[in-house]
Amino acid sequence: MTLESVFSASDYQSIVSINIFIVLLSACIVIGHLLEENRWMNESVTALVIGLCTGGVILLTTQGKNSKILVFSEDLFFIYLLPPIIFNAGFQVKKKQFFRNFMTIVLFGAVGTLISFVIISLGAISLFQRLGFEGLELGDFLAIGAIFSATDSVCTLQVLNQDETPLLYSLVFGEGVVNDATSVVLFNAIQTLDLEHLDSMIILKFIGNFLYLFASSTLLGLFAGLLSAYIIKKLYFGRHSTDREVAIMILMAYLSYMLAELLDLSGILTVFFCGIVMSHYTWHNVTESSRITTKHAFATMSFIAEIFIFLYVGMDALDIEKWRIASQSPVKAVSISSTIIGLLMVGRAAFVFPLSYLSNLSKKAGRPKITFREQVTIWWAGLMRGAVSIALAYNKFTIWGHTQLPSNAIMITSTIIVVLFSTLVFGILTKPIVRLMLPKRHLTREVSINSDPPSPKSIFTPLLNNDQEVEPVPDTNQNMLRPSSLCMFLTIPTRSVHHYWRKFDDAFMRPVFGGRGFMPIVPGSPTERSVHDGELA
């Protein structure tokens, strides 16, 4: 009686949908927890399978009329689900590892994605006609290249361990973020590209625009993060309440993403760098309870968003409307899907091995190189395609989630087949392959299963983990480092860049924006509070 009369019929339906969705999300979490030790399964695959099953049940109960309880919407995906995932990625990343491998990551994420895009586009142009698939224009082929260049490394990251294989983890992870940004930027650039009058001037402009987007998005993210650090440091929010600090951090992070979208920049890059800056400065300016809360609240939001996406994709896969149109040529859809899967395997191999070789060449002696086994793991990690591909495909080949054109319907179903196949088959094989490629990992992992959570998620461990990479409190160690800095400069330049960055950070950035060990202890400030609370505990 309560709200049903308030809501119209369509809203009553949306209440039913929300209920089903929440139950399914809970089921995914519980089942994912129960299968945690399983050799083959992971959370993404579980969510995808549950989504598929639910779609099947709905399809049966509605007598084949409908399979989804929500229409796939790019807005929902790009505005609400993606930002928390990317922000959390930046917030939890090990900054030192990430920046040490920064060049390699950009090489893989940007140059690699471009190589992959070219190979998939050219492959599609030359192969699709032989398969008898007509009706696509040059713009469509380029879009296909961009759509299938967007990898989904969630599956692999769930299996890799940040502590055991730090280099590999930071490469796979960093590439994933830069790749997402690159493929979305690429996709949109193609949409506005004038394909009729293509000359070198336009291509140069295109590349310039691309670099501008990267730089300005990054700067915006850095700015938003620093602003939040400055506001919280100046105003001592903790003096009044932890809730205000947490709220300001959440709102500023989301604002950075939405501002980037407003200014036509890449929100993914912006919110990622905002997360990095927030964990380096802002996080150290808040109370102890705010630190624990933000750490876990961001991780939880990201976790729920990830499951939500896979559940959604699973459910959407059985959408009867598209299958009905595509079913007039089922062989065609399957042959196109397998062609695309072949192309993306080749396209990825075409840049992972050469670029790894380049990256190893440029590395000084003594720095860890990317072994062949690690190269294979990196190659494998980027074979899965996920929600970004689906969102882009929907944008290109449908109007508001619907399509009537046979060629478009086939492209949508092919995208879904590629996503399902790669996530299910490649996803299930990921754990065994990673264990085969990195056997030493296997051993340490088995030991750790019974004593500790696989990722550092219990109290205070995350706090320690995040900081153990940072050198001891600056005041005391600056003098110690100075004698050897000239020698370091001669042998390992990158190390020295890091050293100068730290000096700059300590001298200019931290006094203004706060950060570890740089919050002055004043009465009523967060630092004093947390010291005081520490005693309470």
Place this chain on the structure above:
Amino acid sequence: MTLESVFSASDYQSIVSINIFIVLLSACIVIGHLLEENRWMNESVTALVIGLCTGGVILLTTQGKNSKILVFSEDLFFIYLLPPIIFNAGFQVKKKQFFRNFMTIVLFGAVGTLISFVIISLGAISLFQRLGFEGLELGDFLAIGAIFSATDSVCTLQVLNQDETPLLYSLVFGEGVVNDATSVVLFNAIQTLDLEHLDSMIILKFIGNFLYLFASSTLLGLFAGLLSAYIIKKLYFGRHSTDREVAIMILMAYLSYMLAELLDLSGILTVFFCGIVMSHYTWHNVTESSRITTKHAFATMSFIAEIFIFLYVGMDALDIEKWRIASQSPVKAVSISSTIIGLLMVGRAAFVFPLSYLSNLSKKAGRPKITFREQVTIWWAGLMRGAVSIALAYNKFTIWGHTQLPSNAIMITSTIIVVLFSTLVFGILTKPIVRLMLPKRHLTREVSINSDPPSPKSIFTPLLNNDQEVEPVPDTNQNMLRPSSLCMFLTIPTRSVHHYWRKFDDAFMRPVFGGRGFMPIVPGSPTERSVHDGELA
């Protein structure tokens, strides 16, 4: 370039709106923080004023065409904003105080709201005609009674302190929750009531239905809370990750609300009791970091939702469409608003003082009674009208937020005037009046301002606060209490009821659902983890 081309024009507009809204929310938090020590202002008033100013600016920049960046939607309010506020209320409430005053709270919240409803409805019927306001039917008058019975005690709760005036706080707070539920249930019951054939049978049925809704909503909330406790206790989520625990708690809480809506029960009551059960059982079954995270994450969500609502109401107040219709009779709108304000002051006085008298009568000697000064504070605390009134008024007098009927437009503008006036004028006067009525509070407050946050929000204090009301660990104190229990039974029956509840809780409930001191310490269980982590810290 990135997403603009992906989004249609209307979605680009929505990105602008989201940006403005996030900036305004952040501004409210910062300004609210700066004004914290101010004698007159509070967060609600700040948000309302900022909302009004923004509405004004938008009105000017669009040359009087538009004042809102979002259309007020009941869905947004009832499905997304209200649940976190009410759930957090249940989660953070001091359970012992709440249940000790349970009868008084229900008396005020349910019976009091009914008395207020009758007085406002009858007053409107007799007075509106004299003001020359025609066009309303009996159903409309009853709806007006329900709309203006919904109080908004957020302002007062921001001023009262749970530790200094526990009785008063729990009464004002508890009444607020029960009142929200009662007025929404009442409002919907009226919508379905057959006013043509009103007889005693229908009224009896109405009352029976009302009681059924109360009981079943409460039971559903208890069930959802216990289920979450059981799942988390059985499966030891903490063994794998804190994120899963937090995610399950958030999802189960929201599920309880949506299930209640699905079953046509009162979601407000359900989610409130779910919050109480979760803080009594579930919260004790999770890791230490999950406890801190949930405590603050729920409070933050509730905090953001509250500010959002006031901002929204402030912006919506300047909606030009309604004012244009109502401006044909501006005197009428003002006279009707002031009549309603008078009625609600009388309607509230008509139950606060008699029911306080009744409640005092029934209390045994030695138990704290409600003093006259406290009665005045309670009366004052319920004079503000807020978002619930606006949401109900929109539902009754508009179709999808629009109206053309002059009488409906006048009712909407009158509701907005009442909400603005009561929140701004009464809201600003609340701090001085509470200090005048409870002078001893004033003193302790001044002292505490510089040393501690006004509400217990720093690390570990919330954990201590939540539990200090609970007697020491059951195992040790049960034997101590036993000798005196017969004596207690004779003199203070309610105390004894509480004692038997504790015995039942310790013997049956806690072993099954967990809870304070009742989690077995097994290897890898959350309890062991938190003990271990405590040592790390």
